[in-house]
Amino acid sequence: MRLTNCLSSHICRICTLHTRNLTQKRSRSSKxxxxxxxxxxxxxxxxxxxxxxxxxxxxxxxxxxxxxxxxxxxxxxxxxxxxxxxxxxxxxxxxxxxxxxxxxxxxxxxxxxxxxxxxxxxxxxxxxxxxxxxxxxxxxxxxxxxxxxxxxxxxxxxxxxxxxxxxxxxxxxxxxxxxxxxxxxxxxxxxxxxxxxxxxxxxxxxxxxxxxxxxxxxxxxxxxxxxxxxxxxxxxxxxxxxxxxxxxxxxxxxxxxxxxxxGERYEKRIERLKLSDPNDKASENLSERDEVRMRIIKRAAREFQDGMYANLGIGIPALASNFIPKGMNVTLHSENGVLGAGPFPEPGLEDADLINAAKETITVLPGGSYFSSDESFAMVRGNHIQLTMLGALQVSKFGDLANWMIPGKMVKGMGGAMDLVSATQGRVVVTMEHTSKGTHKILDRCSLPLTGKNVVDTIITEKCVFKVNKDSGLILKELWPSVSIEDVKENTGCDFHVDSENLTEMMQ
CATH class of the missing domain: 3.40.1080.10 (Glutaconate Coenzyme A-transferase)
Structure with missing residues (x-):
């Protein structure tokens, strides 16, 4: 017994000495x-x-x-x-x-x-x-x-x-x-x-x-x-x-x-500083366009379901998170490697190492996690994200989506949108203004390069809500109270079916 303890003690001393020597050696290593x-x-x-x-x-x-x-x-x-x-x-x-x-x-x-x-x-x-x-x-x-x-x-x-x-x-x-x-x-x-x-x-x-x-x-x-x-x-x-x-x-x-x-020094610049303000009154005295966007945002928030994991695109979709119904648990996924994204930080609590996919400063809610970009998109392709909400330049009647470039004029890049809309089981909801400077955005066919083919499930605009049947086309399901079916027809660049028996008022 005494011999065993002695050997054990001797081995420990050797290991300690080896570790100390290794640390000193590695501290001067070529790495x-x-x-x-x-x-x-x-x-x-x-x-x-x-x-x-x-x-x-x-x-x-x-x-x-x-x-x-x-x-x-x-x-x-x-x-x-x-x-x-x-x-x-x-x-x-x-x-x-x-x-x-x-x-x-x-x-x-x-x-x-x-x-x-x-x-x-x-x-x-x-x-x-x-x-x-x-x-x-x-x-x-x-x-x-x-x-x-x-x-x-x-x-x-x-x-x-x-x-x-x-x-x-x-x-x-x-x-x-x-x-x-x-x-x-x-x-x-x-x-x-x-x-x-x-x-x-x-x-x-x-x-x-x-x-x-x-x-x-x-x-x-x-x-x-x-x-x-x-x-x-x-x-x-x-x-x-x-x-x-x-x-x-x-x-x-x-x-x-x-x-x-x-590193000698780190500026760690923040590209898009976003802060929360408990006294914010931005919802008051909105411009006409802001009111239109708010109408879309509030309706889009009704797409959330309790227990859902969701990814929200830049712009109108991201703002929908502000209107998740109280008591509903929705976990927001950001493709740069965040699960459980929370609201903008309070002034002074911003962190350059914590942003969302829009490059805005955010917080993370209890139960959240961080990971790499390849892991993030494994969640998407593996159908672990139930809802993707994003904007569009154009949408076709069969659910084709275009939102990443205008050849020769404008190049934004697809970012993570192509991956998000290609998930085989998650729902894709497009939130956008119905037209752009009088030009139709909902068409028979997209004229711009596609982000995804037959991928959109629902279109929410300030005028109405369309469900997309990827074989037969658009179905008008909801109308804003002051908007008529004729108005929707005039501002839509393709035909659509009106679900007369189930057509409802577009609610916020």
Whole structure:
């Protein structure tokens, strides 16, 4: 017994000594970079680089600034979006260091849109969930996969513009068609995985071994991208000794990390600061257009059901969350990696590491959770989200949806919309104004590039509510009290059936 205790004590002393020596050795290991310029020194002209982050949330600020100083050019940048002109990835765009951008969303980046439409930049737009999965598969050694996202759109059929001629106008490079296959009566598109030479990642904490943890909503594209590159460089706010990160809380294991940098400083700029105000009286003295939008929003809120998981798009759909009936439990999903999204924070409590898909500051309700972008869209494709509510540029009588670009004029990108509407079991509700400057938005056929084919279940406008039968067309189910059937016919660019026996007044 005494011999056993002695051996046990001796082994413990050896393990303790080994751990101490390992910590000291690793603290001086080749994984640690002393400066941002040292971290990016291997990047050459023409490299393909992944940049983690969503909007400005969780972006590798110091590494991007170092790339700007290095002067490398003709880069292919893979990122959900391209930051803003004077911050984030936008500074490489403004410095003319990017040749091609692979992204899902242009959004409000006017310089990216201008450069693309004028033939100065190649832009390959990829649905957000497909982009995340292409990256995840590359990191997992999977060369390709089938997804329902994008079937029947330019993503599947080819022809999406990638490069315009100098000065704009003529498309000189466009996307190729992709294979498709039917499984269990559902059509799927074959997508290839996407890797890179370098991945530039922003973490919260790392140890000297290279284990990394992320904070709140900053996992987004950081986590899958870290696994998909030939060389991964992670910058963090805090560098700790080996053993200081509990193994069960590590998000990114050290095996994926080649270099670690402790960032010099972090601005952590907030792109869209949104705050709650208990004394807000914005609902008073509304303009005529605001009243119209409020009518749509309040009616849209009646689509929620108790216990539902729902995703709300930018604009009118997002505002519907303010009118969820009291006592009803609805969990809001945000595709940048948040489940249980709550209201805007009170002044002073905003957090740059916690935003929604609209890049607005939010809170998270008790019971919420954070995860990466690939995990987020696994929830969508796996039919765990029961309701998607989003806006539209056009909707066809059979439920086709267009809401991501006007060729040659306007490019916003599809973001996560293509993935959300392609889920095979969730309901898709479109909320929008009935017409746009007198032009019909509800049509026999969409004239703009599709976001999804036969995907819309319900259309809610300020005039009425249509249910969509994907074989026979639109059915008028509700009318606003001051709107007539003739008014709806005049402002709708296709025929529809009136459910006379069950037609009801559109209620808020």
């Amino acid at each position: 640690f970079c002393s400066s941002p310029l040292e971290a990016v020194k291997d990047v050459q002209d023409g490299s393909t680089c992944m940049f983690g982050g969503f909007g400005l949330c969780g972006i590798p600020e110091n590494l991007i600034n170092a790339l700007r100083k290095s002067g490398v050019k003709n880069l292919t940048a893979v990122s959900n979006n391209c930051g803003v002109n004077d911050f984030g990835l936008g500074i490489l765009l403004m410095n003319r260091q990017l040749k091609r951008m692979i992204a899902s969303y242009v959004g409000e980046n006017k310089e990216l849109e201008r450069a693309f439409l004028n033939g100065e930049l190649e832009l390959e737009l990829v649905p957000q969930g497909t982009l995340a999965e292409k990256i995840r598969c590359a990191g997992a050694g999977i060369p390709a996969f089938y997804t329902p996202t994008g079937y029947g759109t330019l993503i599947h059929e080819g022809g999406a513009p990638i490069k315009y001629a100098p000065g704009g106008g003529e498309i000189i490079m466009s996307s190729e068609p992709k294979e498709s296959k039917k499984f269990d009566e559902i059509e799927y598109v074959l997508e290839k995985s996407l890797s890179a030479d370098f991945a530039f990642i922003k973490g919260y904490k790392a140890d000297y071994a290279g284990n990394v943890v992320f904070r709140k909503a900053t996992q987004n594209f950081n986590l899958p991208m870290a696994k998909a590159a030939r060389k991964t460089i992670v910058e963090v706010e805090e560098l700790v000794d080996i053993g200081d990160l509990p193994p069960d809380l590590v998000h990114l294991p050290a095996v994926y990390v080649d270099k670690v940098l402790q």
